[in-house]
Amino acid sequence: MRQQIIVSGIGGQGVLFLTRVIAQVAVNRHVPVLTAETHGMAQRGGTVLSTIKIGAFASPLVRSGQADVGLILWEANLPVHLSLLKPDGRLLVNAVDNGPGQRIDASGVARNLGNAVLANLVLLGFALKHQALPFAAEECGLAIEQLAPGKYIEQNLKAFQSGLDYAAQAAS
């Protein structure tokens, strides 16, 4: 498997957690994985980007036009990070309005669950249901259980499931 993924958002949206969940799925499959993350000043509400490369890679960074999948948690980042995506790459966007890519109001879904920060896992579920990522839902669920602090596991799994279900509604 070779897969290059970008996760784009702003500090405080849980971009790092989503990155770790995806990387953990690869580790659980015994597939090599590399990520690059944004830490430091930008985490204070600024634009942050994670890149994830699954497979036999040596560098964690994604070159322009090479990402297979883009998970965009903050729509305003599209002009900043869209150039990383392949022309035929899969684009999943957390947004209310229409526009490029497959869209879901992940923040709205998460808000209904009690916390807008859960939009990260709603978007992951949405991406899976659209077969944008080559993972099974059970694998992601396991990774979430491994990484989330105990008292948040249930809430996180619910957010992930909401993303899966939301896609199902949209498809029907």
Added chain:
Amino acid sequence: MKTELMMGNEAIARGLIEAGCQIAAAYPGTPSTEVLQAVIDFRGLATDPLHIEWSVNEKIAFEVALAGSYTGKRVATVMKQVGLNVAADPFMRTAYLGVKGGMVTVVADDPGPHSSQNEQDSRLFCLQARVPVLDPSSPAEAKSMVGKAFELSEKYELNVVLRPTTRICHSRQGVAVSAPVTLARQANFQRDPTRWAATPAFLPQLHRKLNGKLAEVASEPDWQPRRTPGTGRFPRKALIASGIVYGHLMDLLDELDLAGSIDVYQVLMPYPLSPEFVKTVRGDYDQILILEETYPVIELQLAHPGAVGKGGDHVPREGELTPDVIHQVLAAFLGLAPPAEPAAERRGQRPSLCPGCPHRTAFYSIKQCFPQGIFPSDIGCYTLGMNLGAVNTVHCMGACISQGAGFFQAYRQDGDVPTIVVTIGDSTFFHAGIPALINAVVQKVRMIVVILDNATTAMTGGQPVPHMGLLADGSSTQPIAIEALVKACGVGFLEVCDPYHQEQFENLLKQADAFTRQADGGLAVLISRHGCLMDPTVRTQQESYRVTINDKCIGCRKCVDAFECPALKMDSDGIVAAVDQDRCVGCGNCIAVCPVKAIVKEVKS
């Protein structure tokens, strides 16, 4: 072998524990912070006793670790690249005097820079200081270098630097882990004044010895550049890379179907550079492409007439060597079709102080009271006070107080001195602010120093500060009160106020300004005290309101622009202000900002 998903910094920390490190000291700074944090998290695995400390600054961290090494134990110190500037004094002398137990100094560089005040190259610093430096290309490699670095350090009795860059520190990878060694060493300091207290009489000899050791280190078999041979498709050409750039290059060659077509060298130890390698490169190749971050350290030592690198116009001399940049450079070097120009870089959304941040309301009050003031500030979250127009200078740790003093002296010569309000965080104050405050008082400087005390080192994720009375492992210690320090520095005006109490805070600012202008006045200190909202207990303990905007809003944008809270924005039509309830923490500090009282709060049900 067991593999765990780890950030580069965690991998280095794990390497330190596995190698039997017994003293680990650091001051936090992006991108290095998580190394010591992870040493704390992994400390239960250590089989030998392990002392871990967040030191007050990098110089102190270095010296604590250094003396530990004199006793024969393995020690480590961790800092970011500009932290090495702070530790430069002991670092430089350590090269001559050497160490006993293995000493590894982890210095994290930040090409770009992403979160630093410059993009200096610690490898060049090491060349200047004559200290061996290792340049890992992945988190796993960084970890594997740690144990070998201790061995190298002990074999030659030299401090050894491990230099990861941001892309190593903050990359995650599956990393093989193993059980820590047990060294069972007892502290045993062998007195030797000709070495540990060496006077100039002994230094030429120590310097000679150092040069001899470096010549041997350069030829160490384990640290020779690694060659991946090519098929000969590009005769008498070679690619040379070190650090993460080597990883970028290998992926790129793979993607361009060029893997194995050209000789590639990975330099593991950029200084001292292997003389055998220099000879090979000079003899076997007419043209070489050198890819390294951020300064031309390998290039300088190779001095190859056919070198393509930062010495010419071929490789950018500043910024990160991203895979896109390398693609351009490689295509030109090998005569390949040039890639499309990468899209112009856009920076995206700028960072802001968090909603509810006490610094925001302190900065807003400062700007309100002294619209024409001069505002020197410093390194930390509060650098973001520039978004509110309340930060005019940011330089290096602790500089704001001395810069404020310099502004005062320059203006005073001409008569009128504008109000100078210095802002410095609590951790930065302890790090380098105290000598500057003493100096300012002694030099009769009249200005206001606002110490932004949020009871943590917020920017780097909440490390303890001396006035909290907490050690790295969470156990308690003697707290050092800021008030007592300020008074001991001879400051004549000292007040403490929660900046959430905006009216009181502004009154105190005005009193402080009056003190700087009265005949028997002087320097005034105001401690702005309110916990960091990243600390969940601060959030849960303070009052939280439901803040909304009513129909009185005239759309003047004052709350959005001048207060700059991320939870305030203009509505989708851009006509009136709106509160983003996902981000609002309900502090209510924005209410005082509105000129028409359109921001209102109600107690949450």
